[in-house]
Amino acid sequence: MTRLSGGLIDRSRTLSFTFNGRSYPGHPGDTLVSALLANDVRLVGRSFKYHRPRGVFSAGSEEPNALVTLGSGARAEPNTRATVAELFDGLEARSQNHAGPLGFDLLAVNDLLSPFLAAGFYYKTFMWPKAFWEKLYEPAIRRAAGLGSLSMQPDPDAYDKGFLHCDLLVIGAGPSGLSAALTAARAGAKVILADEDFRLGGRLLAESHTVDDAPATDWIAGVEAELASLPNLRLMRRTTVWGAFDHGIYGAVERVADHLPDPGAGVRQTLWRITARRVVLAAGATERHIPFANNDRPGILLAGAMRAYANRWAACPAQRVAIFTNNDDGHRTALDLLGKGVQVAAVVDTRPDATALGPYRTYPAAQVTNTWGRRGLTAIRVAHEGGSDWVTCDALGVSGGWNPNVHLASHQRGRPVWDAAAQAFLPGACPPGMIVAGAAAGQGSTHAALHSGAKAAQTALADLGIVANLPDLPRAEDTPLNLRPLWHVPGKRRAWVDFQNDVTVNDIALAHRENMRPVEHLKRWTTLGMATDQGKTANVTAIAVMADLTGQSIAATGTTIYRPPYTPVSLAVLGGGDTGAQFRPRRLTPTHPWAQAQGAVFVEVGPWMRAQYFPRPGETHWRQSVDREVLATRAGVGLCDVTTLGKVDVQGADAGVFLDRLYCNPMASLKVGMVRYGLMLREDGHVFDDGTCARLGAEHYVVTTTTAQAGPVFRQMEFARQCLWPDLDVHLISTTDAWAQISVAGPQARALLGRVVDGFDLSNAAFPFMACANLTVCGGLRARLFRISFSGELAYELAVPARYGAALMARLVDLGADLGATPYGTEALGVLRIEKGHAAGNELNGQTTAQMLGLGRMVSAKKDAIGTVMSRREGLVSDTRILVGLLPVDAAGPVVAGSHLFAEGAVQQTDTDQGWVTSACYSPHVGSSIGLGFLADGAARMGEVIVAANPLQRQNVRLRVVSPHFIDPDGGRLRD
Amino acid sequence: MRFSALRVIKEALTGHKGWQPLWRNPDPQPAYDFVIVGGGGHGLATAYYLSTTFRKARIAVLEKGWLGQGNIGRNTTIIRSNYLLPGNQPFYEFSMKLWEGLEQAFNFNAMVSQRGIVNLFHSDGQRDAYRRRGNAVLLSGADAELLDRDQLRAMIPFLNFDNTRFPIKGGLSQRRAGTARHDGVAWGYARGADLAGVDLIQNCEVTGFRIAQGRVLGVETSRGYIGAGKVGVAVAGMTSQVMAKAGLRLPIESHVLQAFVSEGLKPVIPGVITFGAGHFYISQSDKGGLVFGGDIDGYNSYAQRGNLAVIEDVAEGGMALMPMIGRARLLRIWGGIMDMSMDGSPIIDRTPVEGLYLNAGWCYGGFKATPASGYAFAHLLATDTPHDTARAFRLDRFAKGHVIDEKGAGAQPNLH
Amino acid sequence: MLIPHPLLGPRDAVEFTYLGDASLLARPDGLAEGADAAFHDYVYLRDNPAGVHRELWYHEQGDRSWLVVTRNTVTHEILGAELARDVALAMRGAK
């Protein structure tokens, strides 16, 4: 057991967890990694390409090596960074990316083949023979690729989203973040303090320094208590701010239940969209390493991480350790470890003037040039002024300085700026409203962090007109790093830069040799920084190595682009909320509950659910139901809920003029009490939508739209009203949901309606085809009646307030029993309109013109309506395709929508294509399949036999070109 | 230097000392016969075909940054030839045929992988439209299949078939579709063009055109004036900016499209899958990352980055379609600038300025077109006649009404 | 993004539907001489600037106002927003 004394773990409770099936103990406050280290587990994974044995490398979210699959079954979560997995009782973890046991990975053969797998190797081979790439090479590569596996089961947990607003968002609760939050919250600003850790304090938790001569945790506890008492501050632990978006919007994920053995019915994670007027980024810094030969063995880790494990978690990867450093920070690790009773074999310091800060051996002007130990470190080779020594140790801490976490500061394309004094990239142009503080701004000492945090908050709030006083900050360490840069130890052996993706200094040299020198080429050629850690511990080092090779400065070499997310985010939480049946809202028609009670089958129609057909006992196939509904409508009377059509109330002195400009055909001339079919074009001259326009009063129209275009048409109308003709007196409001509208169609429609209207004269003379009126029905219920027909029958649409829709439908069915009243659904609706030759969605697909629909003459040249001018373009006018009816020559032949039309005997290919079948159905009226289609020169080809080709389903059907009006071509039924 | 397995083995055994630069870094010459503006996929492919197939010499590609830094380096790598309209489909099928022999032709493994695409449909109307499209694809000589729900379930069992808002009713599939390694395509063309003598000039920004009597004479650049017999512009999202320097106003808007990749995972997604009831499509890279995307953000932008709402929208679509990806994590989001044309289709044409040629308007579908676009543009530059499959991509089609509007969305770029 | 609505203050851009260049306010007269060419330019051609752009946003999930928003297409910084109706009326007045 390598459990040390002290630490921020709760030894009063023991938690049990498993790694690769073996059970271990840990304590509350542990992460998975700290508990593994305390149990002497050093080998935790395998690298991506060479399957090298790997141990823990860091103590935070930058971890490249210690990736595990957490949990099991549908909750299995691959690629979890074990360094930030909070331990709970019953946690299950498994290592990834190995064949056979972790200790004996068969794929480690890749390591032996590594000379053949250098950067970019796959671009240069696997090309012969050609067929082998997809059959042999690629499958092999794909199998080897990837790290963990998905469970392949739907994620069972609940996720949600939320919205927060604040004056100041403080990202990071280390010393600078805490002092920023305290400063702002005391000033009364609305503050959010978010930190990815489960404990406040940031780097302070990892250090042994005192604050005001007491343990830092005392100061943290005091601040925490004060913050908790302030109602204007929201403290968000376990919350990662992962993306900085425009205008102060930040994406954050709160891990609500990831630390609980069972999330139960609660939410696992919440995606917060935080709108912040100002931001203090106090995200700290990430330690960098120094590549040297065989620097990737388990037991080699960042020196600061080693210190964090010792101080915060009372864990150490070994009893005998060494340190490799180019700055004073490495020595602090040595001191803290000594203080915890760990043996320090040596501190290897690259600086000639290095001196020990304590009782341990220091090699000045020295470098680690190689290491030993197959599945874990056993010794290091130290080259120093006097020669070279093997030093035995089981762990090595590496300290190459610190890289400020500039990610969020760079999410809006501001490039970090190289600072030679700090030997680090500092934040460049930040997103508007953001100030960076603490180690993220290169202010790495505790003293500097505390003061820069408070100052940043004060400056940010001053922008908002809020005066904040700087708090009395505690005394804290303020020692310099005294760093002397060293970016890698020269040598021929492999020295890893990017651990997870196995990118070595040699690979960078190869990229240089092959002229892949710009950092973006370097990244893409070698896969540097493309692993799950996005190169947090690799990129800056690689840039420096490339700069060394090209002779350019690091500043001129520059960084690649920092992109969201800061750390990986689960797709489930980004998807949030409801993703199954509740993926999008469902709109239900007013008769929905009634139709449900009738046993209707429903179908999705855009956002709506509509009754598709109403099966009756004994009907075993949908066609039986649909045929019955169609025939009953044509013989008696059919009833259909058509509420889904968009309805827009148009009022005002200029309503008529306005509608004249929206519709290509005239509307101002429509008489009060009458309805007209209307066609709207887009400004490019193609058909936008069709519908009816009813004039209820001198200054009052009701416009209907198709179901699909209700939203876009209303938007277009508002555009026309506000942007194009703002001087007109026109007022718009949607009434789609306000009215239940029922189509009453068929020869008995008038008879049935006569039984519900309150003394209203329905006679042809009083209420002719295309009439409309306000009236009352069923004993005083206000209603609207429109005599319009989509089916070709004598038909009306009756509208009542939506809450009465279901009752009205039930009443009509009831009163019409003797007239054969039959409810019908969308299928029968479709058959009825195809039989009548009415265009619908399949014909109004945005690619068609009024001329193609046979409505070219509706486009009035006398007025300036939207789309009129562009509809006259040569390409539109010369298109001879026109809507025709199609009948199979052999009555049993199918007509299939989506078939293409050809002259009989013609070769069937793109350049002989003459059109297509838009809609088709079985017509019980005609007694065969029928179709509508657009056919070149269609108007002149009535009676001609053509071929409908449907090669997808190997069909070639001979069709006769007929009028699109299969029933009542003269329209007598409508007008009876 | 020819790349081969033998070469890789030889170099491995000799410490990789013999590898040569993939391309030279030449200084610009005072003048060229052909100057291609834009060192992205289309520009490099144009130079490659111009120098190899059309045997032209004295060619330069001018790139303001590094080769392949535009949309060729930031797309979701899908290749397919399953378009509806006769103006488009033969062109994309020509491109597919070029993809099929590309790697042997330019001696570079671009990992062209014909693992298939399935476009899902969720309503009868969508099915009819897909049937029309699938038949158009077959009639052009390419491949397509209409799959029903049971076939899909057998093929992609992890889709959400049962607990859905918009049930999957079937799919239109093209087996020859698939993916290719985007950077590899750029590098392959670049290396091929360089070997054929093309000067690839990086860090060379075109700042103006020298035009006299309606004819282009050359280009002003950040590295000085370069004379040119003909100038071909292939700069995708920057088209309006570059062409404005020649005084042209175009039917193009620049929009941001975001793309996404997850952490590496063992193989799960067989090919390319597109959701028909939400904005989501997905494939999986050879490296294991789920590569996915959705709709453009919808506003004009040159920022190469997008916003949170679209990220949520895409993830919602993904979770609705295949909820088993929930515990995969998003690793990286990026954005590219799309030159969205007014009908959603591209332009390969001469311009009113003699000697100045334009290749643009690829919207977010330019990657799959790279080989044919380069070939057809080279054809136009070399012969002054359009390639047979690219005749419809005229600049005057908007004035004349011969638009190629696959979606039927009209003159609003963000709807295409 | 946040759209600074002139009446309602900052509002999440997801409440809006984007149309495009504010030049769409200047619809040509369809009955005038040369309308064909004028409409081609109006419907199809765009300046598409990399920088300050005046553009139309519709507050569809809000008050249904069309706004003219002035926004930098490179940085996404918003410099102002007006009711499109006011802008359109001013254009009429200026004619």
Add this chain to the structure above:
Amino acid sequence: MTDLIPITALGTPGGTQPQRARFGALHLAEDDSMGLASFSLRRGQGAPQAVALPGPGGFLGGFAQGQGIGALWMAPDQWLILGTGQALGDFAAQVAVLLPGGCVTDQTDAWAGIEITSDAGPGPIEALMSKLVNIDLAGFGPGRATRTGLEHMSVFVLRRSESQIAVLGMRSAAASLWHALTTAAARLDHARGTA
């Protein structure tokens, strides 16, 4: 009076009783009793006297005003007029009399109303809003109302008091709205239970 029996927006067959639910401190109740009508000022028309009309983002819900009339601002020169208990009459006709000269359109059945009340102060109400709508609560006190998106639906949110809001959603999407509201309320209740 008609003998047709109306159903509520969330009504199942025979569902004439409004839906109710309770999650901890939050009470959700469907309210189908409000009469609603839009009112637009004609071009050049002055503001009417009978009912005080609020400015942008405002809501004058004081049912104390004469005849139980409230108004919320919908759009420039357009308001939604609310009449307590006026759902079954011809509310638009009443509004036309009350506010003459403008354009009035009935909206009573266009919207489904859900009243949400907390019996533990504003906390639970604000927590619920934070999960559903992107509204800066700092500027959304009593008397404010706004239209916004909620789980892909378009809704009006009215802050009636510190501890009560009303949500008006499209009537046709009432079930989805109810699902969204109750799911969020239940999860908040669960979180409080486990905290």
